[in-house]
Amino acid sequence: MTTVDHKRLGVMYLWAVLLAFLVGGVFALLVRLELMNPGEDFMTAEQYNQAFTLHGAIMVFLFIIPSIPAALGNFVMPLMLGAKDVAFPRLNLASFWVYVAGAVMAVTSIVVGGVDTGWTFYTPYSTSTGGAVTMMTLSVFVLGFSSIFTGINFIATVHKLRAPGMGWFQLPLFVWGIYATAIIQVLATPVLGITMVLLIMERAFNIGIFDAQIGGDPVLFQHFFWFYSHPAVYIMILPGMAIISEIIPTFSRRTIFGYRLIALSSVAIALIGFLVWGHHMFTSGQSALAASIFSFLTFLVAIPSGIKIFNWIATMYKASISLNTPMLYATSFLLLFGIGGLTGIFLGALSVDIHLHDTYFVVAHFHYVMMGGTVIAFLGGLHYWWPKMFGRMYNETVARIACALVFIGFNMTFLTQFFMGSQGMPRRYYTYLDQFQPLHQFSTFGSWVLGAGLLIAAVNLMGALRGPKNAPDNPWGGTTLEWQTQSPPITHNFAGQPAIEHNPYDYRYFKVPSDAV
């Protein structure tokens, strides 16, 4: 519990975020269940508001943001660099316990009064509603510190702890993605922190910054909030893309196509991502010129994502692909993120957004990106590195079945929501017109299939931990450094100091071990 070993901290983070995922997922299933029929089923409107707020807040702040960087990144990144640990091991430990403190505060806010503002805490509602909004925003403030600590640690690690011979363009692409993520974590999170402080001050002392009744400006809150929260979307998706960039070359047995473009596109996404926040405010009072510029920049940020997609597909072209579980998740990612990204372009177009704003179309879009993108990539990464983290192989057949169920259930749940949204079904209501009932019910059935798939995947992975240590050092034939040490790695990661002679993913110089699949 007081270890400073990055591997053990990564595993501690992993259990913590998986627990958060479970809690957030239960709220999601409850929300979907309430939507089986129009009108009140088993939740009142107030309870429904609290349920979707907690689903959103827990999934965003407690699960997705720390999931890949703090859990998998913590474990894998120093190994990939050939380092003994991250640059600041004690800061890493602090980050974990600050996260736990923030999580406890979030749970407390549920117990002492609930929060019904949505995870975005928009003013003026958030400054006037009752409940435990202050506690929840304070928890977000504290969780921000955890995120900043991780970001600072990772940037310093990538700069100073690379193995001899590892230049910037010999870095594995996972490291590039995590590095770009860390830049956003460091530069965006403080703004969220001060925004939460201002919101708390407005609630407690009526300081007059966000409350229009006393001379404040509610739209200013939206600007502050999205200045963090749109870059935060890239905090969530960049690590997902980073995992896909590892899985695809490994299971294609092929040098990745367009290495430099994939690496630099991560940084481009991180930088342009800071300039697009205004596209969340096309309908909330913003000048036509500003809206046009934000719309243009939104189209611009799609280009680096497109570059990645085409490079991944080009890597797979005519390759000898083996469809193990991580690769199945990676291919699911390509399809689902493709849909999620493309619908993001629709929403970035000014006139289309006026029609689709605050409908289920938006809900479906960001679930395709966050769940279909990040969570699917997280699951892929979990199955990819599980043998390395715990030294045990899971049942491949069961894992594939779980992946198929997740894919089918996900599409059942959210594809329907695109249709409902384009027909005008608004988000965040606990009831709806009768005409939407078939689609809503289909979506709820889908959520059960999705839940069952995730449950099977969890049982399969956990069950493997009870079995014997049977994982080879390099079960997939991966070329990056983490596969060159034992499974699980020794305390100092490597027996000696590894050095780099070739670019990553260069299968010309790499003999695939005989015990790899």
Add this chain to the structure above:
Amino acid sequence: MSQAHDASLIMQDGHGDGHGEGHAHEHHPFHQHHFTTMEQQFDASKIGMWLFLATEILLFGGLFVGYGIMQSRHLEAFVAGHHHLDWKLGALNTCFLLISSFTMVMAVWAASNNRNGNKRGVLITNLLLTLGFAGGFMVVKYFEYSHKLHDGLLPGKFFSYTGPDAVPNMFVFFSFYFMMTGLHGFHVLGGMGAITYLIIRSIKGDYSSEYFTPVDLIGLYWHLVDLIWIYLFPLLYLIT
């Protein structure tokens, strides 16, 4: 397993637990085992500190942006509010912080040139001076705050000033005044704690030209706290 080893990396000897033969220097007591050299450790810490300072600038940045927008919205109230601040006390505090930045630089210089303890006295003296000026800043701030408290010039709903020059929305100015100087004040207090820590370790003789990272990093932090005040002073005390 061993095939993979041959293929893409070579294992070099040494550095088993930070005690290998590859070290240029002897093992320094503050050398952490996961860094190869003291220079690498110093550089990494410095990058970390600069990143932390970047987060500080963005944290205050939110307040500065909010101040700018609210000032343009309630210009009259902000000008009327600032007449209740004493620019002479603000200028005095600016001097305190500027001089303390100089003594901090001297402390870093002394630490980085400290060989066999020959600059230890200079180091401790300058750290004590820095702490003294920081304390002076807080004392002046205390008198300013208690004056506002007495007049009812307080943020938000606690604003109760009813003098002849009271204008609508004056409380917004004092909301920002107390939030900005308050957050800055917490940073000064934090800096004083950090400098006290440096003094204790300097007396123990921990810092030398081989290892002075904490002095250097807290020095950087202290300059940022100073710099933020340099912006706060004209924004709050000198507007027209």
